[in-house]
Amino acid sequence: MAISREEVLHVAKLARLALDEDELERLTAELDKILDAVGVVAELDLADVAPTPHPLDLIDVWAEDEPHESLPPEDVFANAPSEEARQFRVPAWEQ
Amino acid sequence: MGAVVDTLRLTAEEAKALLERGELSGAELREAYFEAIAERDGELHCFLRTVAEPDGEGVPIALKDVISTKGVETTAGSKILAGYVPPFDSTVAARVKAAGLPLLGKTNTDEFAMGSSTENSAWGPSRNPWDPNRVPGGSGGGSSAAVTAGMTPWALGSDTGGSIKQPSALCGNVGLRPTYGTVSRYGVVAFASSLDQVGPVAKTVRDAALLYSIIAGRDPCDSTTVELPEPVRLPEGDSLAGVRVGVPTELNEAEGIEPGVKEAVEQAIALAQGLGAEVGECSLPRAVRYGMPCYYLIAPAEASSNLARYDGVRYGPRVDGSSYQEMVDRTRDEGFGDEPKRRIMLGTYALSAGYYDAFYGQAQKVRTLLIQEHRDAFERFDLLVCPTSPTVAFRIGERAADPLAMYLSDVLTIPSCLAGLPGLSIPCGLSQGLPVGLQLIGPQFGENTLFRVGHALEHAIGFDTVPERWR
Numbered sequence: 325m326a327i328s329r330e331e332v333l334h335v336a337k338l339a340r341l342a343l344d345e346d347e348l349e350r351l352t353a354e355l356d357k358i359l360d361a362v363g364v365v366a367e368l369d370l371a372d373v374a375p376t377p378h379p380l381d382l383i384d385v386w387a388e389d390e391p392h393e394s395l396p397p398e399d400v401f402a403n404a405p406s407e408e409a410r411q412f413r414v415p416a417w418e419q
Numbered sequence: 420m421g422a423v424v425d426t427l428r429l430t431a432e433e434a435k436a437l438l439e440r441g442e443l444s445g446a447e448l449r450e451a452y453f454e455a456i457a458e459r460d461g462e463l464h465c466f467l468r469t470v471a472e473p474d475g476e477g478v479p480i481a482l483k484d485v486i487s488t489k490g491v492e493t494t495a496g497s498k499i500l501a502g503y504v505p506p507f508d509s510t511v512a513a514r515v516k517a518a519g520l521p522l523l524g525k526t527n528t529d530e531f532a533m534g535s536s537t538e539n540s541a542w543g544p545s546r547n548p549w550d551p552n553r554v555p556g557g558s559g560g561g562s563s564a565a566v567t568a569g570m571t572p573w574a575l576g577s578d579t580g581g582s583i584k585q586p587s588a589l590c591g592n593v594g595l596r597p598t599y600g601t602v603s604r605y606g607v608v609a610f611a612s613s614l615d616q617v618g619p620v621a622k623t624v625r626d627a628a629l630l631y632s633i634i635a636g637r638d639p640c641d642s643t644t645v646e647l648p649e650p651v652r653l654p655e656g657d658s659l660a661g662v663r664v665g666v667p668t669e670l671n672e673a674e675g676i677e678p679g680v681k682e683a684v685e686q687a688i689a690l691a692q693g694l695g696a697e698v699g700e701c702s703l704p705r706a707v708r709y710g711m712p713c714y715y716l717i718a719p720a721e722a723s724s725n726l727a728r729y730d731g732v733r734y735g736p737r738v739d740g741s742s743y744q745e746m747v748d749r750t751r752d753e754g755f756g757d758e759p760k761r762r763i764m765l766g767t768y769a770l771s772a773g774y775y776d777a778f779y780g781q782a783q784k785v786r787t788l789l790i791q792e793h794r795d796a797f798e799r800f801d802l803l804v805c806p807t808s809p810t811v812a813f814r815i816g817e818r819a820a821d822p823l824a825m826y827l828s829d830v831l832t833i834p835s836c837l838a839g840l841p842g843l844s845i846p847c848g849l850s851q852g853l854p855v856g857l858q859l860i861g862p863q864f865g866e867n868t869l870f871r872v873g874h875a876l877e878h879a880i881g882f883d884t885v886p887e888r889w890r
Binding site for chain 2: 327332342343347351354355362363366370375376378379385399404414415417418
């Protein structure tokens with residue numbers, strides 16, 4: 325097995341997904357198969373190869389720090405599930 | 420009013436000429452497309468929504484639902500964005516608007532552009548105009564099927580690992596994935612930021628080139644964009660004298676390529692030779708064996724980061740919980756479908772402590788090799804050719820239960836995407852009565868070469884883009 329049920333649970337916690345029991349079982353089996361297939365990248369000896377984060381040779385793209393118009397607050401909050409006094413309202417953080 | 424034009428055959432260029440000569444008004448043209456939508460979209464389900472009274476008097480357009488459109492709901496095919504109405508236009512939407520192209524509607528996509536069939540759309544699959552029991556490809560199946568079905572003259576899609584090229588192959592039209600960095604991603608719902616590119620879908624190569632010229636170029640809102648090194652040239656002429664065409668063995672002999680696909684592609688290569696091109700074999704030794712694995716580490720890793728923003732706080736539906744954490748975890752579990760969850764999990768795993776170097780880090784190095792391999796091939800050739808998809812359109816449901824089988828749909832489009840290179844798919848014939856796509860891969864910023872060769876081949880092939888059942 326490339327990945328265990330406990331590892332899948334741990335990853336779900338990192339990914340902020342409240343998976344149910346069925347999903348957990350199915351994803352463990354699927355991820356196991358997928359990791360097996362993508363794991364072939366380990367065959368290559370790439371110790372001397374530099375990683376590519378991005379296909380363009382762009383480094384340090386600068387922009388002038390100029391003031392510009394922002395979206396009106398009413399537009400920004402129009403999609404909010406819950407709003408109060410121009411703030412996004414959410415349940416309390418659990419300590 | 421009856422339809423004044425045959426939208427199944429009318430190209431965007433012809434439509435533009437009719438408008439310019441005053442033979443047709445913008446309103447009449449739009450009406451013709453809305454009639455086609457009313458007639459065929461019940462069967463094909465290409466549109467997630469249409470725009471009742473679009474602005475602009477030019478040639479109408481449809482946009483894939485990952486492209487933010489001010490005031491028009493944009494869901495990226497996901498329940499987690501249900502009801503989301505962008506307060507701003509993406510740069511590509513703003514550019515087509517500025518060019519006077521009225522927006523007919525938003526087209527169906529696999530959820531967050533993750534898929535090769537549109538079956539992962541939260542709003543149900545689109546269907547292939549050639550055979551409604553088959554998929555139109557994906558993720559941009561809605562845009563592609565809509566073009567073939569005459570419901571829009573052209574459309575924009577987005578391509579991460581094949582989501583423009585593969586649907587164009589399966590629906591029998593022209594799709595361009597541009598060079599990474601030539602088209603702005605600002606306001607495009609992000610899947611994998613080092614791979615995502617917006618591009619045109621059209622009936623002809625000239626239409627695709629024209630639409631590309633409207634959307635391409637540097638955008639201050641996307642720091643990964645660059646100016647085009649040379650202006651877009653609308654292709655003319657049929658001669659391919661002096662053009663060096665490379666045939667990468669691995670991409671033309673890959674396991675799973677159907678005999679009918681291989682045959683149609685070989686015929687197209689022979690036609691290129693007949694037009695004066697110099698054809699030679701070449702090798703991309705790691706493209707097939709390591710391309711798909713490399714992609715399915717890098718793209719999910721980036722997706723897991725990009726999709727962290729969907730937390731039920733600022734937009735989209737929310738599932739309540741007794742704490743902030745419970746609200747977020749439940750909202751995400753309820754809002755995301757199976758495929759985004761699979762990729763978020765895969766990407767989170769590949770980036771997690773203890774696995775980062777072996778998976779994500781290693782994949783980034785494989786990407787370097789793939790870039791070098793392509794660069795070597797372009798020392799000897801002006802472009803490379805191979806099938807776009809190993810198969811013709813598959814049946815709805817055929818690959819839905821097997822994620823790996825679905826991932827292999829893109830085995831031939833993925834390598835050049837990882838290398839940041841442009842790719843054009845044009846129809847090159849039929850197999851089992853279904854379209855076959857020829858993929859032309861260019862060097863970085865090689866779009867004009869792709870247009871020139873694609874245009875010449877399109878004429879030589881003489882493919883009829885209208886599905887047989889509607890002729």
